[in-house]
Amino acid sequence: MSTPLSPSVAALRARFGAAVVRAEVSCGDTxxxxxxxxxxxxxxxxxxxxxxxxxxxxxxxxVEYRDRERPLELVYQLWSIGRKVALxxxxxxxxxxxxxxxxxxxxxxxxxxxEREVWDMFGIRFAGHPDLRRILMWExxxxxxxxxxxFPLRGRFSRSEQTHRALSDALExxxxxxxxxxxxxxxxxxxxxxxxxxxxxxx
Amino acid sequence: xxxxxxxxxxxxxxxxDASGQPTxxxxxxxxxxxxxxxxxxxxxxxxxxxxHGVLRxxxxxxxxxxxxxxxxxxxxxxxxxxxxxxxxxxxxxPLTDRNDYLAAMSNNVGLALAAEKLMGIEVxxxxxxxxxxxxxxARITSHLVWAGTTAIDIGAFTVFLWMFQERERVNNLIExxxxxxxxxxxxxxxxxxxxxxxxxxAELRGWCERFPKTLDEVEAMLSNNGIWLGRNVDIGILxxxxxxxxxxxxxxxxxxxxxxxxxxxxxYLGYETYDFEVPIGEKGDCYDRYLxxxxxxxxxxxxxxxxxxxxxxxxxxxxxxxxxxxxxSRAMSDMEAMIFHFKQVMEGIAAPVGEAYAAxxxxxxxxxxxxxxxGTAKPVRWRIRPPAFINLAALPKMxxxxxxxxxxxxxxxxxxxxxxxxx
Numbered sequence: 001m002s003t004p005l006s007p008s009v010a011a012l013r014a015r016f017g018a019a020v021v022r023a024e025v026s027c028g029d030t031x032x033x034x035x036x037x038x039x040x041x042x043x044x045x046x047x048x049x050x051x052x053x054x055x056x057x058x059x060x061x062x063v064e065y066r067d068r069e070r071p072l073e074l075v076y077q078l079w080s081i082g083r084k085v086a087l088x089x090x091x092x093x094x095x096x097x098x099x100x101x102x103x104x105x106x107x108x109x110x111x112x113x114x115e116r117e118v119w120d121m122f123g124i125r126f127a128g129h130p131d132l133r134r135i136l137m138w139e140x141x142x143x144x145x146x147x148x149x150x151f152p153l154r155g156r157f158s159r160s161e162q163t164h165r166a167l168s169d170a171l172e173x174x175x176x177x178x179x180x181x182x183x184x185x186x187x188x189x190x191x192x193x194x195x196x197x198x199x200x201x202x203x
Numbered sequence: 204x205x206x207x208x209x210x211x212x213x214x215x216x217x218x219x220d221a222s223g224q225p226t227x228x229x230x231x232x233x234x235x236x237x238x239x240x241x242x243x244x245x246x247x248x249x250x251x252x253x254x255h256g257v258l259r260x261x262x263x264x265x266x267x268x269x270x271x272x273x274x275x276x277x278x279x280x281x282x283x284x285x286x287x288x289x290x291x292x293x294x295x296x297p298l299t300d301r302n303d304y305l306a307a308m309s310n311n312v313g314l315a316l317a318a319e320k321l322m323g324i325e326v327x328x329x330x331x332x333x334x335x336x337x338x339x340x341a342r343i344t345s346h347l348v349w350a351g352t353t354a355i356d357i358g359a360f361t362v363f364l365w366m367f368q369e370r371e372r373v374n375n376l377i378e379x380x381x382x383x384x385x386x387x388x389x390x391x392x393x394x395x396x397x398x399x400x401x402x403x404x405a406e407l408r409g410w411c412e413r414f415p416k417t418l419d420e421v422e423a424m425l426s427n428n429g430i431w432l433g434r435n436v437d438i439g440i441l442x443x444x445x446x447x448x449x450x451x452x453x454x455x456x457x458x459x460x461x462x463x464x465x466x467x468x469x470x471y472l473g474y475e476t477y478d479f480e481v482p483i484g485e486k487g488d489c490y491d492r493y494l495x496x497x498x499x500x501x502x503x504x505x506x507x508x509x510x511x512x513x514x515x516x517x518x519x520x521x522x523x524x525x526x527x528x529x530x531x532s533r534a535m536s537d538m539e540a541m542i543f544h545f546k547q548v549m550e551g552i553a554a555p556v557g558e559a560y561a562a563x564x565x566x567x568x569x570x571x572x573x574x575x576x577x578g579t580a581k582p583v584r585w586r587i588r589p590p591a592f593i594n595l596a597a598l599p600k601m602x603x604x605x606x607x608x609x610x611x612x613x614x615x616x617x618x619x620x621x622x623x624x625x626x
Contacts, residue, residue: 086560
């Protein structure tokens with residue numbers, strides 16, 4: 001590929017130094033790898049720096065490779081509405097470490113559902129996310145995270161086992177009081193559940 | 204009747220304060236002073252006609268005013284992205300039909316573009332023009348469904364019939380081209396599944412010339428209609444900053460005044476050579492979204508006519524035997540062609556190591572496909588950037604503070620398709 005790196009890479013290197021791990025071009029798109037600890041800082045700078053202005057978070061997803069040695073990758077697709085340029089920022093998360101990065105919901109409100117989806121599908125946690133619940137799978141789904149490579153295509157359990165597990169799990173572990181009830185509706189909750197909910201998680 | 208009580212009231216009208224939050228004059232003033240202290244939790248869906256599929260909304264109400272909306276999605280989750288990792292690139296195309304089933308053809312095109320970007324394939328000129336036709340037909344059919352169902356949600360049944368009648372005509376054309384009305388599977392990596400049949404272009408041109416009249420009739424009925432205005436104007440306002448922050452795309456972001464259109468900003472298939480305008484809204488309310496979508500249908504008709512004018516002759520598939528299947532007659536008579544046929548069917552087309560993101564401007568917004576390849580014929584990761592899912596995330600922001608009935612109008616204005624939200 002003869003496409004040069006985006007000029008944003010040099011600016012990032014000048015500003016963040018070692019936090020910018022490496023950069024490459026694939027199919028004409030620049031990819032910048034950033035240390036997972038700095039991802040929020042880097043994205044905030046890219047969003048607000050007048051010369052960069054990547055103000056639109058097109059997409060947020062993750063990739064797991066078939067090669068088990070390779071780390072998980074978080075992929076942020078950025079776009080600048082004014083400058084009409086794109087940049088792909090990635091963070092590599094080693095599988096034996098804590099699968100957790102800082103949330104960017106304070107930068108883009110649209111990141112809320114995208115981060116929930118990544119948590120749901122890949123099991124990557126976003127520290128500081130206001131409401132990190134599963135979004136596509138149901139709340140008490142207990143088979144793990146479907147887009148991980150160690151998750152079999154047909155799921156781990158039979159249909160009847162899945163139903164059994166879903167019915168036997170305690171709902172209040174997964175839903176907030178807010179969601180299961182307002183004051184009015186809480187009167188109709190099952191025996192004991194109201195007290196457990198009021199006690200918060202772990203009660 | 205003597206002693207009848209007269210109540211002073213004014214009709215509830217929505218106004219917007221300085222910060223853009225809706226404020227509503229209550230329908231009945233001082234009639235029931237104790238009302239409004241209790242909150243009620245209402246569950247809408249997942250099986251409810253006004254949620255446009257299996258969307259479930261948990262709504263907290265104070266009287267009739269929405270205090271909080273919690274959307275629950277995922278009832279239609281089919282694991283398309285997981286399935287795609289076990290399929291070759293061409294085998295993924297039927298999955299894209301079922302993703303956004305109201306605009307299958309633009310999904311097919313988006314997937315082919317991403318795979319071709321990854322593999323470095325340039326398609327033929329005829330194929331490019333036919334794909335533009337496919338994308339714009341998909342946009343029109345999808346917007347017709349939107350207009351029809353939204354009008355039903357708001358109470359205008361006639362529009363539904365007129366719009367679905369037009370959609371039927373487009374679907375007949377799509378059926379004549381692809382053999383299917385919804386699940387088209389039109390594209391292949393490096394080309395198309397089929398060329399258009401004889402006489403088809405003339406039929407499409409005739410339809411394009413008649414269609415704007417229907418739009419005129421619908422606009423004459425709706426645009427100044429008191430009920431339509433009352434249900435849409437100043438409802439569900441989203442500012443340009445919020446629209447960008449929520450990563451909205453398509454008519455949703457353009458109604459808020461941001462001229463972001465993938466066809467203009469990151470042109471593909473030669474869209475920069477077509478003459479069309481991108482309609483922009485002023486206030487970002489439901490009425491602006493209605494105006495933007497109606498105008499988009501007109502612009503799509505313009506693009507269709509231009510594409511028909513320039514449609515060149517020539518092949519629809521690239522002349523690369525590793526990518527395009529040889530004709531069946533050659534595969535059965537020529538050894539080399541048979542080997543290529545066998546390899547393509549049994550192994551698929553191997554993509555080089557790398558990754559590619561390509562987006563099309565689908566009816567609902569930026570419809571992106573992101574492929575990561577490790578050099579085999581099956582992608583390591585296939586990601587759909589789902590515009591309906593991301594647009595739907597802004598629903599609570601738009602609906603809170605409005606009436607419950609406005610929530611239905613706002614949800615209709617987002618134009619979701621649950622196949623794509625849940626994937």
